[in-house]
Amino acid sequence: MDLSLRILAILFPMFALVGTGYFYGRRHESDMSVANRLNMDVFITALVFSALANKSFDLANYGGLALAMVIMILGSGAVGWAVARMTGIRPLTLSPTLMFNNSVNLGVPLAVLTFGPDVLPLAVVLFVVSTTLHFSLGVWLLDHHAKLGNLWMKPVVLATVAGLAVGSLGVPLWEPLALSVKMLGDISIPLALFSLGVRLTDGALHGWRVGLVGAVARPLAGMALAWAAARGLGLNAQQSKLMLLYGALPPAVMNYVFAERYHQEPDKVASIVLVGNLASVVFLPIALALVL
Template identity: 25%
Template sequence: MSVLLRLASLLALLVVGAGLRTGGVLDDRRADWLNDAAYYVALPALIFVSTYSRSVSEILSPVLVVGVFVVFFGTAVVAFVVHRRHDASARRSVATVQSYHSNLGYLGVPLVAATFDDHVTAIASAILGMVSLVQIPLTVFVLSTINGADTTLRNELRRILTTPVLIALVAGLGVGSLGIPVPGAVAGGLDLVGQFALPLALLCVGSSLEIDLPAVDYGAVAGVVGLKILVMPTLAWAVFSTLHADTATFTAGVVMFATPTAVSTFVFANELGGDEAFASLNVFLTTLVSMGSLFVFLTVLG
């Protein structure tokens, strides 16, 4: 029941975020403030607190690294094959990237932190860091190549390497590996700030969700939802089981890859010639459907 109540509260926050945006309370300026608070303050604090007391060897096991990249690139390959039949490049490119591009930062790590212990959260933070290094460059490459858009991967890589999330992860692992003491007051303050990561992120996601129903391509939408919400976490389950991952690694891997399509894919689609309405609808539906699928995975994982 606790899992059901937790997910119901997550859905409620998404609805509140959407309602505040529709009612004009969260206009563009306020939504940006909320997004900055989550992205630059709460989420980095959560990641640092979950990793600063642990060394790299405790978190980054060979099983984790191999499992993460097998699941990520395996899903990406399946997405290329499944969506190659679409004639419209703008839709094909979006369908492909939204089938593997997960909302690991705004939903994944905060959800794991709210549900499991610090060790699982630390592993989830490492997954976020590893996948971020390949997820965004691959998405930019796919969209720009298929749509003939003009962009540079160098700028995207520079932006990734300077993100607060990755900096917080490196700082936390560095402090933990070197055994640098963190004052209790500092750790407690960061822990308190980090607890706001999930509600802030959900309000941000909710305020950004949009639906455009007039021209729905049901087959393409079903393909994206099926790959992202069912195939990717199922593949994660199979891969980490085959690799005999420990319980914490298995749990973090499955839950992180069970998250919906990232809202940022809509932004990338808008900038790089993708189908914006199609991208927006997929973000909304994968987020909505993931509430049910995450309930199943969290219940089974305990």
Template identity: 30%
Template sequence: MNLVLTVLEIVAPVFLLATIGYIWVRMGVEYKVEFVTRLAMTLSVPCLIFTALMRTEIDPVALTTLSLAAAVGYGVLTAVTAIALWVFRLDMRTYLAPLIYGNTGNLGLPLAMFAFGEAGLGYAVIVFAIMALWNFTFGIWVVSGGGSVLRALREPLLWGTILGGIFLWQGWETPRFLTNTLELVGQIAIPIMLITLGVAVARLTPGRMVLAVGLSALKLVLCVGIAWGVGTFFKLEPVALAVLILQISTPVAVTSYLLAEKYGADAQAVAGLVVASTLMSVAAIPVLLAILL
């Protein structure tokens, strides 16, 4: 019973905030997703990542090991997913990126923080940064059908991660007034991302739901299995292993839908994946947390 209550305490704030966004849209109230997303991704999330890394007390060696594990995990997941799509003769441009990149920002960061505290958040931002780097290079290259892989260099969250890593490595800290300011800006990120997730889901029009449900189930199984195997291979300590599994196993990100829309992939098919995998996560995440805690 205590375990059930613990899991509910962790999961409830996440889904309640997303529900607020969902209800907000259904009531017909205006919500500018583009502005809010830009605010979060260019300002608030980079500040959150920078301060979380700078102030973390996690051993830098452990963070390095987790970074390698996350990179290998996403690499293996990419290869296995690509093979599966080739076997089932599904469009790589449409399905590969969404099945690789989960909602590690909107959902993974708050879940890690609620479940494992500041240490969990420190680990989670590392996995988030690895995912973002891979998404904004290889992911965009796949969805767009080619082109530059240097988009990540223009992403503030990448530089927030790099600077945070440098400050962590050197043991530096910003002046207290600046740290307080950055922390305040960073604190916007988690609630606003969760509300925006609910808004985005409310506005999606899912397509081909039977296929979407099947692929979402396949994604969940592959992600949990690969993350668990890679984390065990790298001998991650329990919290780091749990965060790696949790982050890689998050449902399809709304960002995947936006990128498909922008670059001409099958956006409705991706919308179906977002809805199906997000709804599936309502049941899957509590079960996963119960196992990991």
């Protein structure tokens, strides 16, 4: 009973904000594109910089964690490709949704709620790895002619480099400046959860069978690969638990955005994202039970 109450206490704030966004989006037609752009360019960028700059960041301590995330992403893509071949789904419809999970909207808040604020730099490392691969490898998979040279000009990538430099060198920040950046970063998580709820109102359920395949394959493959990568790389207990939790996350909403942009069956990808996020109500408690 105590474990169930703890899991409920961790998940309730997250799903409450998602639910609020969902019901608001059902009652009011809402265009969240401006809010989402602001969140990615300003608030999440501030969160990343604040999390990395406020710590003495030794890259050697996080290299194994970053590599484990890369292994999980690439391995999930291979699993998605194989499952797609077996089920008759187009590989480029299913595989990216297994590779790139909801590491921002759900991953960061879930990590903080589960392990406390000290885990934020670790969660940011996983988010940065996933985002960088999604905007590079993920885009290339859908369009081999896409120009990736502008990747390093993304605000979140620049914030990562700046945060790592400040944290690694131990450069002290003026306290009012650090507080201002932190306040901007604090906006990102609630806004991301609310926006996810609004976005889910656009999902199509007519392709629920395809959605169900992705909803089950994504967390099962992710958790198995996270466990194997953590053991193989000798990650410590906290990092191993964090990897397992991230392995259970549902597909990222950005998969739908990219599928629509590159004309890769966006209706089916929307179903995978929608059903996958709904299925997280089942898989996230399982993952929490394993790590707590």
